[in-house]
Amino acid sequence: MDRFEKVTVIKKANVYFEGNVTSRTIILADGTRKTLGIILPGTYEFGTGDREIMEVLAGVIKVLLPGSETWTPYAAGQSFEVPANSVFQVSVDQAADYCCSYLKEG
Amino acid sequence: MDRFEKVTVIKKANVYFEGNVTSRTIILADGTRKTLGIILPGTYEFGTGDREIMEVLAGVIKVLLPGSETWTPYAAGQSFEVPANSVFQVSVDQAADYCCSYLKEG
Numbered sequence: 192m193d194r195f196e197k198v199t200v201i202k203k204a205n206v207y208f209e210g211n212v213t214s215r216t217i218i219l220a221d222g223t224r225k226t227l228g229i230i231l232p233g234t235y236e237f238g239t240g241d242r243e244i245m246e247v248l249a250g251v252i253k254v255l256l257p258g259s260e261t262w263t264p265y266a267a268g269q270s271f272e273v274p275a276n277s278v279f280q281v282s283v284d285q286a287a288d289y290c291c292s293y294l295k296e297g
Numbered sequence: 298m299d300r301f302e303k304v305t306v307i308k309k310a311n312v313y314f315e316g317n318v319t320s321r322t323i324i325l326a327d328g329t330r331k332t333l334g335i336i337l338p339g340t341y342e343f344g345t346g347d348r349e350i351m352e353v354l355a356g357v358i359k360v361l362l363p364g365s366e367t368w369t370p371y372a373a374g375q376s377f378e379v380p381a382n383s384v385f386q387v388s389v390d391q392a393a394d395y396c397c398s399y400l401k402e403g
Contacts, residue, residue, distance in 0.1 A: 192308070193308050194305050194307050194308055195305065195308065196305045197304075198303075198304060198306055199300050199301065199302045199304075200300060200301045200304055200323055200333070202299050202300055202301065202396060203299065203354050203355060203394060204354070204355070206335070209391070210335060210337050210392025211337075213319070213335045213394075215321055215333055227306070227310065227321055229319045231316050248308060248309050248310070249310070249312070285315070286312055288310045
Protein backbone atom coordinates (compact mmCIF):
# COMPACT_ATOMS: atom_id res chain seq x y z
CA MET A 192 0.00 0.00 0.00
CA ASP A 193 1.67 3.18 -1.19
CA ARG A 194 -0.96 5.58 0.13
CA PHE A 195 -3.52 6.07 2.88
CA GLU A 196 -7.02 7.04 1.75
CA LYS A 197 -9.82 8.94 3.50
CA VAL A 198 -7.59 10.06 6.34
CA THR A 199 -7.29 13.22 8.39
CA VAL A 200 -3.91 14.95 8.26
CA ILE A 201 -2.83 17.36 10.98
CA LYS A 202 -1.43 20.34 9.12
CA LYS A 203 1.46 21.30 11.40
CA ALA A 204 4.48 19.05 11.67
CA ASN A 205 5.79 17.46 14.85
CA VAL A 206 9.34 18.82 15.19
CA TYR A 207 12.07 17.27 17.36
CA PHE A 208 15.80 17.92 17.75
CA GLU A 209 15.70 21.27 15.94
CA GLY A 210 14.00 19.66 12.96
CA ASN A 211 16.39 16.76 12.56
CA VAL A 212 13.45 14.48 13.26
CA THR A 213 10.05 15.60 11.98
CA SER A 214 6.74 13.90 11.32
CA ARG A 215 3.16 14.47 10.23
CA THR A 216 0.26 12.89 12.07
CA ILE A 217 -2.50 11.13 10.18
CA ILE A 218 -5.69 9.69 11.64
CA LEU A 219 -7.26 6.79 9.81
CA ALA A 220 -10.99 6.26 9.31
CA ASP A 221 -10.98 3.74 12.18
CA GLY A 222 -9.49 6.33 14.54
CA THR A 223 -6.01 4.84 14.69
CA ARG A 224 -3.11 7.27 14.53
CA LYS A 225 0.10 7.03 12.53
CA THR A 226 2.98 9.39 11.91
CA LEU A 227 4.98 9.71 8.70
CA GLY A 228 8.44 11.01 9.50
CA ILE A 229 11.96 11.84 8.44
CA ILE A 230 15.11 11.25 10.46
CA LEU A 231 18.22 13.17 9.41
CA PRO A 232 21.76 11.97 10.17
CA GLY A 233 22.41 11.65 13.90
CA THR A 234 21.47 9.66 16.99
CA TYR A 235 18.27 10.43 18.90
CA GLU A 236 16.52 9.16 22.02
CA PHE A 237 12.74 8.83 22.14
CA GLY A 238 10.20 7.67 24.67
CA THR A 239 7.05 5.75 23.82
CA GLY A 240 3.59 6.00 25.30
CA ASP A 241 1.72 3.44 23.26
CA ARG A 242 3.47 0.44 21.76
CA GLU A 243 4.93 1.44 18.38
CA ILE A 244 5.64 -0.30 15.11
CA MET A 245 8.19 1.55 13.02
CA GLU A 246 8.20 0.70 9.31
CA VAL A 247 11.21 1.92 7.36
CA LEU A 248 10.09 3.45 4.04
CA ALA A 249 13.51 4.57 2.74
CA GLY A 250 17.05 4.47 4.07
CA VAL A 251 18.36 2.50 7.03
CA ILE A 252 17.41 3.09 10.67
CA LYS A 253 19.60 1.57 13.38
CA VAL A 254 17.78 1.03 16.63
CA LEU A 255 18.87 0.39 20.21
CA LEU A 256 15.85 -1.14 21.88
CA PRO A 257 15.26 -0.90 25.64
CA GLY A 258 17.34 -3.48 27.50
CA SER A 259 19.48 -4.19 24.46
CA GLU A 260 23.18 -3.41 24.08
CA THR A 261 23.16 -4.09 20.34
CA TRP A 262 22.27 -1.66 17.57
CA THR A 263 20.19 -3.42 14.90
CA PRO A 264 19.81 -1.95 11.41
CA TYR A 265 16.46 -1.99 9.61
CA ALA A 266 16.28 -1.16 5.90
CA ALA A 267 13.44 -0.01 3.65
CA GLY A 268 10.60 -2.51 3.79
CA GLN A 269 11.52 -3.75 7.28
CA SER A 270 9.80 -2.95 10.58
CA PHE A 271 10.67 -3.03 14.25
CA GLU A 272 8.54 -2.81 17.35
CA VAL A 273 9.09 -0.69 20.45
CA PRO A 274 7.35 -1.57 23.75
CA ALA A 275 4.93 0.86 25.39
CA ASN A 276 6.28 3.28 28.00
CA SER A 277 9.91 2.69 27.12
CA VAL A 278 12.95 4.62 25.92
CA PHE A 279 14.83 3.73 22.76
CA GLN A 280 17.44 5.26 20.47
CA VAL A 281 17.61 5.50 16.70
CA SER A 282 20.58 6.43 14.56
CA VAL A 283 20.85 7.11 10.83
CA ASP A 284 23.76 7.95 8.52
CA GLN A 285 21.56 9.29 5.71
CA ALA A 286 18.03 10.69 5.70
CA ALA A 287 15.53 7.94 6.50
CA ASP A 288 11.78 7.88 5.89
CA TYR A 289 9.42 6.00 8.21
CA CYS A 290 5.82 5.24 9.09
CA CYS A 291 5.08 4.78 12.80
CA SER A 292 1.93 3.02 14.01
CA TYR A 293 0.71 3.43 17.58
CA LEU A 294 -0.95 0.41 19.13
CA LYS A 295 -3.26 0.63 22.10
CA GLU A 296 -2.71 -2.32 24.41
CA GLY A 297 -5.80 -4.53 24.29
CA MET B 298 -8.11 25.07 9.56
CA ASP B 299 -5.60 22.97 11.46
CA ARG B 300 -6.23 19.73 9.58
CA PHE B 301 -7.25 18.30 6.21
CA GLU B 302 -10.03 15.71 6.26
CA LYS B 303 -10.91 12.86 3.88
CA VAL B 304 -7.65 13.17 1.98
CA THR B 305 -5.27 10.69 0.39
CA VAL B 306 -1.71 10.76 1.72
CA ILE B 307 1.17 9.37 -0.33
CA LYS B 308 3.13 7.26 2.13
CA LYS B 309 6.69 7.95 0.95
CA ALA B 310 8.21 11.36 1.45
CA ASN B 311 9.54 13.63 -1.26
CA VAL B 312 13.21 14.11 -0.37
CA TYR B 313 15.41 16.94 -1.70
CA PHE B 314 18.91 18.16 -0.83
CA GLU B 315 19.85 15.01 1.11
CA GLY B 316 16.76 15.39 3.25
CA ASN B 317 17.24 19.05 4.15
CA VAL B 318 13.97 19.72 2.38
CA THR B 319 11.28 17.03 2.63
CA SER B 320 7.55 16.92 2.08
CA ARG B 321 4.52 14.64 2.03
CA THR B 322 1.97 14.83 -0.75
CA ILE B 323 -1.74 14.93 0.04
CA ILE B 324 -4.58 14.81 -2.47
CA LEU B 325 -7.83 16.46 -1.47
CA ALA B 326 -11.30 15.13 -2.21
CA ASP B 327 -11.60 17.57 -5.14
CA GLY B 328 -8.39 16.18 -6.69
CA THR B 329 -6.18 19.13 -5.85
CA ARG B 330 -2.70 18.37 -4.58
CA LYS B 331 -0.79 19.94 -1.70
CA THR B 332 2.50 19.17 -0.01
CA LEU B 333 3.30 19.57 3.67
CA GLY B 334 7.02 20.10 4.10
CA ILE B 335 9.97 20.95 6.28
CA ILE B 336 12.94 23.12 5.29
CA LEU B 337 16.07 22.81 7.43
CA PRO B 338 18.67 25.59 7.71
CA GLY B 339 20.23 26.46 4.36
CA THR B 340 19.48 28.02 0.98
CA TYR B 341 17.81 26.00 -1.77
CA GLU B 342 16.75 26.54 -5.36
CA PHE B 343 13.52 25.06 -6.71
CA GLY B 344 11.66 25.10 -9.98
CA THR B 345 7.89 25.23 -10.31
CA GLY B 346 5.61 23.51 -12.78
CA ASP B 347 2.21 24.70 -11.62
CA ARG B 348 1.81 28.03 -9.90
CA GLU B 349 2.42 27.58 -6.17
CA ILE B 350 1.15 29.19 -3.00
CA MET B 351 3.47 28.58 -0.06
CA GLU B 352 1.91 29.05 3.37
CA VAL B 353 4.37 29.22 6.27
CA LEU B 354 3.12 27.10 9.18
CA ALA B 355 6.07 27.59 11.56
CA GLY B 356 9.35 29.45 11.41
CA VAL B 357 10.43 32.05 8.86
CA ILE B 358 11.07 31.39 5.16
CA LYS B 359 13.00 33.96 3.18
CA VAL B 360 12.27 33.84 -0.54
CA LEU B 361 13.99 35.20 -3.62
CA LEU B 362 11.30 35.26 -6.26
CA PRO B 363 12.10 35.11 -9.98
CA GLY B 364 13.17 38.48 -11.30
CA SER B 365 13.67 39.86 -7.80
CA GLU B 366 16.96 40.87 -6.23
CA THR B 367 15.47 41.16 -2.76
CA TRP B 368 15.01 38.40 -0.22
CA THR B 369 11.63 38.73 1.51
CA PRO B 370 10.90 36.98 4.81
CA TYR B 371 7.56 35.30 5.45
CA ALA B 372 6.65 34.21 8.98
CA ALA B 373 4.15 31.68 10.32
CA GLY B 374 0.67 32.55 9.08
CA GLN B 375 1.93 34.36 5.98
CA SER B 376 1.92 33.09 2.38
CA PHE B 377 3.75 33.88 -0.82
CA GLU B 378 3.07 32.94 -4.40
CA VAL B 379 5.48 31.58 -7.00
CA PRO B 380 4.66 31.81 -10.74
CA ALA B 381 4.33 28.66 -12.85
CA ASN B 382 7.40 27.39 -14.70
CA SER B 383 9.84 29.54 -12.77
CA VAL B 384 12.89 29.19 -10.55
CA PHE B 385 13.04 30.58 -7.03
CA GLN B 386 15.18 30.29 -3.92
CA VAL B 387 14.25 29.84 -0.28
CA SER B 388 16.47 30.24 2.75
CA VAL B 389 15.86 29.48 6.42
CA ASP B 390 17.92 29.90 9.58
CA GLN B 391 15.87 27.47 11.64
CA ALA B 392 13.61 24.59 10.67
CA ALA B 393 10.49 25.89 8.91
CA ASP B 394 7.18 24.13 8.31
CA TYR B 395 5.08 24.87 5.23
CA CYS B 396 2.02 23.92 3.20
CA CYS B 397 2.36 24.27 -0.58
CA SER B 398 -0.70 24.43 -2.84
CA TYR B 399 -0.38 23.79 -6.59
CA LEU B 400 -2.70 25.78 -8.80
CA LYS B 401 -3.55 24.73 -12.34
CA GLU B 402 -3.79 27.76 -14.56
CA GLY B 403 -7.42 28.20 -15.61
